[in-house]
Amino acid sequence: MRKILILLTFIIFWKIWGINLNKIDPTILSYFSEDLGETFSFKKSFLKFSVEPLEKDTILSYDFYLKRKSKEILPVILKGDVERLKNFINQNVKITDSIVTGYIDFSTLKEISDSNFLIFCEISKPVFQSSDSAAYLTRISQMVGMGYDGEGVNIGFIDDGFSPSIPIFKKDNISKFKLIWNQKSFSSFPPQNFGYGEEIDSFKALNYDIEDVKGHGTSLLSILSSESYFFEGLIKRSKIVAVNTFLNTKNLLDGIKYIVDRCEYFQKPFVLFMPLNYFWGSHSGEDLFEEAIKELFPLTSLKRGISVPAGNLGNMKLYSKVYDNFQIKGEDLFSNSSVLFLTDSSKSFDLDILCNDFLSLRFFVLSDGDLFLSEWIDLKENPVFYFSEPDFFLGFGYNKDKNCSHLIFEHQKKNYLGIQIFTTDKENPVEFFIARGGTFVKPSYENFYDGERKKNLCSPASVENVISSGSYISRRNTYLFVTDDTLFTISSFNSKDDDILKPDIYSPGKYILSYRVGSDGISYKDSFGFFLGTSYSSIFTGVALVQLLQADSNLSVKQLYELIKKGADIVSTGYFDQITGYGFLNVFRSLKSQSVRKDEIFLRIEKDKSYVKIFLKDSKYSIVECINITTSNHIEVFKNFAIDRKPKIGKNKYILKILNELGEKEEIMVDVEFFKNISPSNGGKVFDLSGREVLKSKIKRGIYFEILDGKKFKKLIKF
Structure with a gap:
């Protein structure tokens, strides 16, 4: 009994x-x-x-929308059978195969709590918002000078307010914004598969106003994409897919899903900049919000990365x-x-x-x-x-x-x-x-x-699938180790005995030059000021991710983060600790740490009756020397291709010395079967720097003009 x-x-x-x-x-x-x-x-x-x-x-x-005895519907993140859960929630958004967001009333939640199709219900948590010499210290400006300006890599950006219509986000009457989802406006149609807000295309974005009372989003975006003559964005060639969100985890997760879906559709690599945090929940990296981040940015996935701040709670x-x-x-x-x-x-x-x-x-x-x-x-x-x-x-x-x-x-x-x-x-x-x-x-x-004052790392910075940034003062002496006045005291971190050792990297977070918006949400004309916080640190780390993906779009999430860690300027102890992470961001060293590997080099062979050409498909590599060891001939090399005008009939074995622009070398061997007879007239053929044949009659004084996309381009040729 x-x-x-x-x-x-x-x-x-x-x-x-x-x-x-x-x-x-x-x-x-x-x-x-x-x-x-x-x-x-x-x-x-x-x-x-x-x-x-x-x-x-x-x-x-800060305010929390959930009130005691509230009869209003609850913003939630649910895990379980998504298709069945959709029947019980409003404005549902499918995030993954097992996670969905939406609104549910408390009586309905009680009703389905014991069902077999609900695994867990998580309330939407409140979220809060947490440049100049900074670009130099991180070596980002050096990378920009080398051509790593974001071209071919999209920016995903999400925040509570930003100003897409201001002049710094336009060039030649073309907006930097590719798409915008404004979750707070209902004047137009919502994006497909998302049942609220409105979606704005690039043309409408030119004159589209979004209130940015705090100026946080506009300030951060200006570091990335500004076209101002006074302050140029670091990766201004990137296009932006942006979300204006409410400050809670339910809407934030919807926005992340939107950015991932749209960037995947565009079939280009992308980096999500998410300068937002929350400090509420299990504090273990295992909330449903964090679980969804892991599924949307798996460590093995290619062409993507996500940068988040560690948080500004270090002094609390x-x-x-x-x-x-x-x-x-x-x-x-x-x-x-x-x-x-x-x-x-x-x-x-x-x-x-x-x-x-x-x-x-x-x-x-x-x-x-x-x-x-x-x-x-x-x-x-x-x-x-x-x-x-x-x-x-x-x-x-x-x-x-x-x-x-x-x-x-x-x-x-x-x-x-x-x-x-x-x-x-x-x-x-x-x-x-x-x-x-x-x-x-x-x-x-x-x-x-x-x-x-420890273990104050904010979510989702604790997740392995994100790169998290703490802050240091951008006026530091780059040759000094960490001192008391180097690290920014507001920067969050985990305790030394904790299982989750974060942040990963430290980036500039104080004295950051950026665009300024007034307290009324109206931007000053070409007005800039100095700002602080780990949000800004995460922006610089995100720029580094963009530049690395521009160098090699086939990096996985894990490889991308490992490069950031490998390239860091080691500080203090020389290894990871809970105060300084892996060190100070140095994207140039990160790129240099990625040596040329044979499995990364893709070749294309072109054969004619009189020659063999070997092309490199990736422009970041160049051929510095090529030898046909079958004939013992040193053959003619250009930047991206080599041409053997006298190959041997049968098998030809070539050794190519490959160089990336940072000086990393690799030798590879290529076998080419050649069966054509060599024409005695082949010596008269001339090729431009791209490897295409050029008629001598078109050449004047060593300069070859060609028409590409309706514009006249000048190319030097070697002959």
Whole structure:
């Protein structure tokens, strides 16, 4: 009988009020805890407890659209049977074969939570937006001078606002924008397979206005594509596929899917610039949003890359880990070291907690000098619960499969929240992340934990499939190792003992010259200013990805990122560490580290009755020497082809010495069968630099003119 009762308790525990908790984001559970969970209350304690005035700390504060008891539909990312899930959500967008986004009301979510076609529901998380000598320090400007200006590689760009109609994004009355999806406007038709917003083509983009109140998107795009006489974009030959998005992960993921689909249709390599972050969720790189990124940018896929910032939270106390030294739950607040204390100056804050179900919690609130204590709450018995008091509200939701909880604390006046833990797992800590609004505070008691300025990397920078950038000050001396004033303190990073070591690379992120937009969203005429943040760092790293793809479009995502790491200017320790990543971005060294390999060299053989020509298909390589070892003849070479005017009948064996423009060499051997008789008149044939035959009657003073696409081009020839 006891086993039956335990089983019934377990079933009730995981299916409260007809909802399968294992399939629901703990954030949703915490915000709807009044509908789903048990209610608890605080009791006033007679313990004397005081907090001294606290130094002001930076607080991660922004609005969240999800409200308690909200009856509005929820923006979500769902995993499961996409075709069946589409029947239950509005404005659905299929991201991958197993992930779809859309809007769903809470009652419908409860209805399908126990179905076999839903694997997990994730609430859309709030997203936030996180140049000059910088191009020189990264060697990007040197690459531009060598011709790596983005031609043939598309830019994917997504942000909350940018100004496509301003003059710097036009040349000869042609827009730099190939396509724009404005998710916020409904004046025209939405893009195919996306049920909202409007799609704008290149012609309409010339005079298409998008509000950019913060100026973030316009500023970043100007570094890439500006045609201003004062400030030229680094890869201005690239075309842009852009999305004006809402700042949440659902719409952001829709925008990423749009860019990937359109760039694949254009059949050109592309780099996605995504200067946006969020700090909310499992903090493990395993959210549905991050899973979708992995599927859209698999490490083995070719012709693509994605650059993201590490985040601007490096100077905030947003993380704490707490070990439990309790032997029994009955000990008071001051006799153990498993106490965490938080405070906040705003009306609410959100907290992510990584734990398992062996955890019990007790809460205490300090309000107007009075201390209020709760009873111990066991997560096995109460995965969802709440406290509703006159001055504050606390909602809590726990998901066993994800080992993750979410807490929301709302209050009308200055209140301090404390959390005490008890767990049977004494070796591993319980980890706390402030997702929004608060800061950790350590009162003057030895057993209380403080927050730490570490493990503050933002999502999706933790994913292996993206290249993530931290920031350094662009006025650094390139010959010095890292000093205290070299790295930008706001740059996020993970702790040294964490499984995910990021960021990958450091790029300039302070004193960045870029286009400036006024506070009213109206751009100043040819006005530029200096900016800061890891968003700008990710732009420079993304430019490096574009230049590497321009050099070799057949690089895989993994190869592309490895080149970035190999080429970095090594700093500090000389190997990867949690502070400096792999070093400072140096795209020239990255390109140089890619040696010429035989499997990358593609040849084309052309034979006539009087000669053999060997062509290189890739213009980034050139032939410096060619020997027919069958005849022992050194044959005539041009940049991209070699011509043997006296091949031997039968097999001819050639050795070609191949050189890329960075000085990397490789020798390859080519066998050519030749069966034609050599014509005695072959010596009179002349070829231009592209390898095509030229009639002598067309040659005047060593210059050959030809018509290409209606324009007259001059080509020097060798004869």
